[in-house]
Amino acid sequence: MNAGSLSLTPSKPRPAVSSPLTGKQLLRLYYLMIVSRIADERALIAHKQGRIGFYVPAVGEEAAEVGSVFALSPEDWIFPDYRGSGIALAREMPLKIFFDQVLGNIEDVLKGHSMPSHWGDSSLNIVAPSSPICTHLSHAVGVAWAAMMKREKMVTISYFGDGGTSSGEFHGAVNLAGVFKIPTIFFCRNNQYAISVPVDRQTAVTNLAEKASAYGITGVRVDGNDVLAVYLATKEARQRALRGDGPTFIEAVTYRLGPHTTIDDPMKYRGKTEEESAWKRDPILRFSEYLTTLGLWDMEKDQVLRNKIKEDVNLAITNAKEVPKPEIDSLFEDVYSTSPWHLDEQRMEARRFVASKRQIQ
Amino acid sequence: MELTLVQAVNDALREEMKRDQRVVVLGEDVGKYGGVFKATDGLQAVFGNERVIDTPLNEQAIVGASIGMSLKGLVPVAEIQFIDFIHPAFDQIVSELSKMRYRSGGQYAPHVVIRAPFGAGTKGGPYHSQSSESYFVHTAGLKVVIPSSPAECKGLLTSSIRDTDPVIFMESKRLYRSVREEVPEGEYLVPLGKARNARPGKDVTILTYGSMVQVSMKAAEVMCEEDVDVEVIDIRTLMPLDIETVVASAKKTGRIVIVHEAPKTMGFGAEISALLSEKAFDYLKAPIIRVTGYDTPVPFSLEDQYSPSPERVIAAIRNTMAY
CATH class of the missing domain: 3.40.50.970 (Thiamin diphosphate (ThDP)-binding fold, Pyr/PP domains)
Structure with a gap:
């Protein structure tokens, strides 16, 4: 039982571990965190302006998402949930692909079939998520299992929240992975809330990583606002998996600074004071202070970088908005490998209505 | 073998x-x-x-x-x-x-x-x-x-x-x-999406699948004695459905009995019935009849009464012929 080996250090202004990365890598990490933050912030603004219909921000969870993805290799498969802007962007998903997905336009790689913020792209080994909770954990187990059978050196990682650990799917997948020593990582972002329900209403244990011991696997609790600690914990878990020592459950303790989604209002269930105190532990602020103490960063550089990213993000949103919606036929694509007669019939019917363009006012 | x-x-x-x-x-x-x-x-x-x-x-x-x-x-x-x-x-x-x-x-x-x-x-x-x-x-x-x-x-x-x-x-x-x-040895394939005409006939079509094919065949044989020639279509693939075979048989006989073990309400038979009213309405000579499991959980003691029997299928065939 390794729970607690990397403990929560919320009050410390700098990471609890010394840097395992080069200066260039540290700056890359910071860049990815900022891209994620600004993409989320701009998307929320665009939503308020009515330019985006729905969005799931990961504000506050950048260290957990970016730090963990940074520890993986490109051949590793990622199974995100729907709160994954930092995951997609840390995998170097271009902003165009990112926002084409949010708009569900004709250039979206998911063909506009999935809801906004459900990013996936097979060229990046990010498996497009669904919305039910933790159903993707067993998929990550299955992919890693098949890789193990094929003697391929790769791992899988699945992302979920504290609420997810209450689901039956979580239990089924983690249990299975434990039995067969599957090279996978279960990455829990304990962001303190499942929509409105706080983590102490999800479980009577205070340390989610302890759950790992019930499945005979390694559990690690890490400060999820410490990007380097997250990076190290994930890297270790990856090595453990590749050594044949089985899966790891990582609990990254963090805080969801934003709403659950654009249709949520956190003020209904938590106070401003709580949020304000959480903002003081902002992982980006903390990492920038660390980079500054190392002499790698300063306020001026920060402003230049943020302005540049804001421009890039705004442009990506504007461009994605201008790309047309998918053609009517795409509604019927990818249901089966080939279209059966009843879908052919329904497609013809839908085409006729599109062609007629008559609408009852 | x-x-x-x-x-x-x-x-x-x-x-x-x-x-x-x-x-x-x-x-x-x-x-x-x-x-x-x-x-x-x-x-x-x-x-x-x-x-x-x-x-x-x-x-x-x-x-x-x-x-x-x-x-x-x-x-x-x-x-x-x-x-x-x-x-x-x-x-x-x-x-x-x-x-x-x-x-x-x-x-x-x-x-x-x-x-x-x-x-x-x-x-x-x-x-x-x-x-x-x-x-x-x-x-x-x-x-x-x-x-x-x-x-x-x-x-x-x-x-x-x-x-x-x-x-x-x-x-x-x-x-x-x-x-x-x-059963053929070695590689043997039956294509998906194709129904099978298990018993060609001209008076009534039974649309069924699984173990109910056997039950329907028994009913069809009994009906020979009454000079009713029953066709039995084994659906085989429920999705995607072989609509051509189903509609062709309906047009030929004009009388349809659907048999399945699953409960009646909103069952597969309801969909077939709706499809035939859309695609073969002018050819139908009688209302489509469903013979199915009842809309209850499956009982332990009376399980044999729950499932469609040859007798229940025969009764449905007689009803459609008498319409």
């Missing part, structure tokens, strides 16, 4: 595992024990415990892991011990297996077969005798296949394993050991 239906399942799995290294079998008790119905008997001894896997007791993980394995190039054939126990995996089947190809814009397409015994007739009661096909037929992205005899079973299961879409393959427990017939 003469095989029972459960032996035909075993034969199909064995052939496909020999032919295709990607095929793996997983489920509860499928390995050492060979499955509670012995459908996977002896497979682990031949193919090893890496390809014939005894899993923990958790259907959602069995289906979920199968989905994952298929994304990485394997072809998993998962066994769910009874269709009654597939329901814990409902989310995996309805939200994941069926929709993954769609939601990913075709990037991730699970190639998985889920086998499960179903149906009444073996005194299973509420939790070992259900017929759950309608749930899956109603879910876009799934194929649903139900064989009616050992040879059909081998051919359809082989095609299901080779089909790149997810298939729910339901095996009638009642048929597992009650019928023995000649």
Whole structure:
């Protein structure tokens, strides 16, 4: 039982571990965190302006998402949930692909079939998520299992929240992975809330990583606002998996600074004071202070970088908005490998209505 | 060689595992024990415990892991011990297996077969005798296949394993050991999406599948004595349905009886009935009649009364002829 080996250090202004990365890598990490933050912030603004219909921000969870993805290799498969802007962007998903997905336009790689913020792209080994909770954990187990059978050196990682650990799917997948020593990582972002329900209403244990011991696997609790600690914990878990020592459950303790989604209002269930105190532990602020103490960063550089990213993000949103919606036929694509007669019939019917363009006012 | 239906399942799995290294079998008790119905008997001894896997007791993980394995190039054939126990995996089947190809814009397409015994007739009661096909037929992205005899079973299961879409393959427990017939050796395929005319006739069409084909054939033979020539269509693939064969038969006879074990209301028969009213209305000489299980849970003691019997099918045929 390794729970607690990397403990929560919320009050410390700098990471609890010394840097395992080069200066260039540290700056890359910071860049990815900022891209994620600004993409989320701009998307929320665009939503308020009515330019985006729905969005799931990961504000506050950048260290957990970016730090963990940074520890993986490109051949590793990622199974995100729907709160994954930092995951997609840390995998170097271009902003165009990112926002084409949010708009569900004709250039979206998911063909506009999935809801906004459900990013996936097979060229990046990010498996497009669904919305039910933790159903993707067993998929990550299955992919890693098949890789193990094929003697391929790769791992899988699945992302979920504290609420997810209450689901039956979580239990089924983690249990299975434990039995067969599957090279996978279960990455829990304990962001303190499942929509409105706080983590102490999800479980009577205070340390989610302890759950790992019930499945005979390694559990690690890490400060999820410490990007380097997250990076190290994930890297270790990856090595453990590749050594044949089985899966790891990582609990990254963090805080969801934003709403659950654009249709949520956190003020209904938590106070401003709580949020304000959480903002003081902002992982980006903390990492920038660390980079500054190392002499790698300063306020001026920060402003230049943020302005540049804001421009890039705004442009990506504007461009994605201008790309047309998918053609009517795409509604019927990818249901089966080939279209059966009843879908052919329904497609013809839908085409006729599109062609007629008559609408009852 | 003469095989029972459960032996035909075993034969199909064995052939496909020999032919295709990607095929793996997983489920509860499928390995050492060979499955509670012995459908996977002896497979682990031949193919090893890496390809014939005894899993923990958790259907959602069995289906979920199968989905994952298929994304990485394997072809998993998962066994769910009874269709009654597939329901814990409902989310995996309805939200994941069926929709993954769609939601990913075709990037991730699970190639998985889920086998499960179903149906009444073996005194299973509420939790070992259900017929759950309608749930899956109603879910876009799934194929649903139900064989009616050992040879059909081998051919359809082989095609299901080779089909790149997810298939729910339901095996009638009642048929597992009650019928023995000649099953072709080696590779044998029966195409999906094609119904079978099990008994050509001109007066009445029975549309049915699974063990109800046998029940319907018995009824058809009895009706010969009354000079009624009954056609029996074995649907075989419920999704996608072979609409051409169904409509052609309806146009020929104009009288339709639909027979299935699953409950009546909103069952598969309701859909066929609606389709025929859309596509063959002018040819119908009488209202379409459904002979089905009742809209109750399956009772233990009165299970034989629950399922359609030849007598109930005969009564329906007489009714439609008298209309």
